[in-house]
Amino acid sequence: MTKPPKASAPAKPSLFKTLEIDTRLLGMIGAFVVICLVFNIITDGRFLTARNLFNLSIQTVSVAIMATGMVFVIVTRHIDLSVGALLATCSAVMGVMQVQMLPGILGLGSPLIAPLAILGGLLAGALIGAFNGWLIGYQRIPAFIVTLGGLLVWRNVGWYMTDGQTLGPLDQNFLLLGGVEGTIGATGSWILGVLFSLAAIWAIWRARAAKIQHEFPVKPLWAEGALMAISVGAIMGFVAILNSYEVPIGRLKREFEARGEVLPEGYSEVYGLPISVLILIFVAIAMTVLARRTRLGRYIFATGGNPDAAELSGINTRMLTVKIFALMGFLCGLSAMVAQARLANHTNDIGTLDELRVIAAAVIGGTALAGGIGTIYGAILGAIIMQSLQSGMAMVGVDAPFQNIVVGALLVLAVWIDIQYRKRTGEKV
Structure with a gap:
């Protein structure tokens, strides 16, 4: 008597599908x-x-x-x-x-x-x-x-x-x-960078909570954490790059001269977020x-x-x-x-x-x-x-x-x- 063939195991979802990566x-x-x-x-x-x-x-x-x-x-x-x-x-x-x-x-x-x-x-x-x-x-x-x-x-x-x-x-x-x-300068840029980072974390977490509430499948917690880390890193990295671009000395001199002032020795400014x-x-x-x-x-x-x-x-x-x-x-x-x-x-x-x-x-x-x-x-x-x-x-x-x-x-x-x-x-x- 021949044995019935074993049912094949369901295909394991790929990493991309598990993490829902576009x-x-x-x-x-x-x-x-x-x-x-x-x-x-x-x-x-x-x-x-x-x-x-x-x-x-x-x-x-x-x-x-x-x-x-x-x-x-x-x-x-x-x-x-x-x-x-x-x-x-x-x-x-x-x-x-x-x-x-x-x-x-x-x-x-x-x-x-x-x-x-x-x-x-x-x-x-x-x-x-x-x-x-x-x-x-x-x-x-x-x-x-x-x-x-x-x-x-x-x-x-x-x-x-x-x-x-x-x-x-x-x-x-x-x-x-x-x-x-x-531009808004270095301080304003860092403040907005932090606010946007917190908003990104909140949006990712809220989307996960909404899926759980409606009994939809969700990504593993470590994947959500990685996505949050990538988002924060991208935002703060972009702000850091823009905050590293200094205003040329010639322009600073002209701005100070227009106000009737002299540019202090060693003074510098950065542009920040436009x-x-x-x-x-x-x-x-x-x-x-x-x-x-x-x-x-x-x-x-x-x-x-x-x-x-x-x-x-x-x-x-x-x-x-x-x-x-x-x-x-x-x-x-x-x-x-x-x-x-x-x-x-x-x-x-x-x-x-x-x-x-x-x-x-x-x-x-x-x-x-x-x-x-x-x-x-x-x-x-x-x-x-x-x-x-x-x-x-x-x-x-x-x-x-x-x-x-x-x-x-x-x-x-x-x-x-x-x-x-x-x-x-x-x-x-």
Whole structure:
């Protein structure tokens, strides 16, 4: 009598599955580390200096802010090709208000100039974005056509607003939002680093408690502790790097001379966290909460997953489209504020090719062009990778046309890798 075959033991879950590690995120972090190490070797150690990492962070902010909005646009199966042109229009609005309009009304140097100019730029962006969303959602014009038209229209609207001229000088309070002119110093940076570290620990622990409450499987305690340690190490390490970048002596001398003082012997200051980077951090937190914790976020991802089912379930997908593009326009205005303040003037070529960089950042960060899938942190990491490549190539001496060739090729490669990944994991392509 033959014995029945023994039942095979269930397959032991892999370490990645046990720890719930996002392999796509791990791959992006690995790519970023490789890029940094390669360029650091090629540039004889100049790439990973505090000065370059400081500049890299403030140069990333503008594209990263818009990339967070592009996630929602692509998740709902749309595209926005007009973000660079819309940024230029918002920048023109803020430039005209600061240089030509408000000083004559409020007086030169009035503290109201900067906030009113910012409000005007944000409002212009939100209204133009809402108009794009109305054309797409209610008039059923494809987003590709609407925003392709916007790519041509809005940049030239900005050109006519300024008569093709560069606008400056900008309000001194406004310049604080650009990066170099506005930082919070060493002490403020350490305090914020500690607060953000505590917030990261609390968020990880709260997520674990929520899973236990709903009887979902959780990671081992040592894995949670390791994740907390990595998060705190990354935050405090970033703060330490920025706090090691000292203000040049020449600039300190000029600042002391402007106050009628003499620079003390041996005196030094560090930059610390730029205000523009703090703006990006708060945008990232707000957009993540919007995506994961609000009804609007659930509607966005439900519509991207299956638009017909979402509409049949009672979601007003037309108004949802208006809201998404209005949000995208608002973020373009915010990016215009940061970019203009960093450049210290408004130029008519501001934001040129940003539509390529923003879409590439979102796609490299794992946002599926088929809709329904995307993360805010992935888009920001994608923007950092893009800027690292461009900054590294600029330091090596690669000219701008070839840099754009590399960025375009990287976008195609990222989509191809995304398709292959989804085929292997069984996700929709």
